[in-house]
Amino acid sequence: MAGEPQSDCLFCKIVSGDIPATIVRESETTVAFRDINPQAPTHVLVIPKVHYPDAASLAAAEPQIAADVLTEAGAVAADEKIDSTGYRVIFNTGSGVGQTVFHAHAHVLGGRGLQWPPG
Numbered sequence: 001m002a003g004e005p006q007s008d009c010l011f012c013k014i015v016s017g018d019i020p021a022t023i024v025r026e027s028e029t030t031v032a033f034r035d036i037n038p039q040a041p042t043h044v045l046v047i048p049k050v051h052y053p054d055a056a057s058l059a060a061a062e063p064q065i066a067a068d069v070l071t072e073a074g075a076v077a078a079d080e081k082i083d084s085t086g087y088r089v090i091f092n093t094g095s096g097v098g099q100t101v102f103h104a105h106a107h108v109l110g111g112r113g114l115q116w117p118p119g
């Protein structure tokens with residue numbers, strides 16, 4: 001069923017606790033944890049607890065949870081004190097632009113200057 005945990009999904013296993021992660025925030029619908037391969041001083045992933053392959057499919061099926069992901073991304077930025085200097089929220093969508101985990105996730109990046117446009 002849509003949104004159900006997938007046995008072959010890394011981020012579903014982080015939600016269930018089967019794979020450890022450095023969790024920085026949790027809400028009823030989301031988990032935020034540090035990226036294992038950080039690309040900036042702050043690099044946190046915010047994921048919905050439900051499984052959808054990307055942000056657009058999450059938003060189509062569960063708009064409130066998509067909003068929760070964005071709210072939590074802002075809260076992470078405030079917790080990490082990067083909200084005043086600026087930060088970026090990225091949803092890679094598709095393998096052609098580097099999506100490697102097909103469970104919707106927001107990258108929250110900050111703590112250094114970030115090039116625009118991104119590479």
Ligand code: 5GP
Pocket residue numbers: 010019021022033034035036037038045091092098099100101102
């Ligand atoms: P994507 O490339 O799909 O947009 O982002 C997936 C992200 O997940 C990557 O930045 C990668 O470093 C991170 N990642 C992959 N495996 C793990 C893991 O086991 N634990 C954590 N915390 N992050 C992971």
Ligand code: ZN
Pocket residue numbers: 005006009010011012013050051052102103
């Ligand atoms: Zn999943």
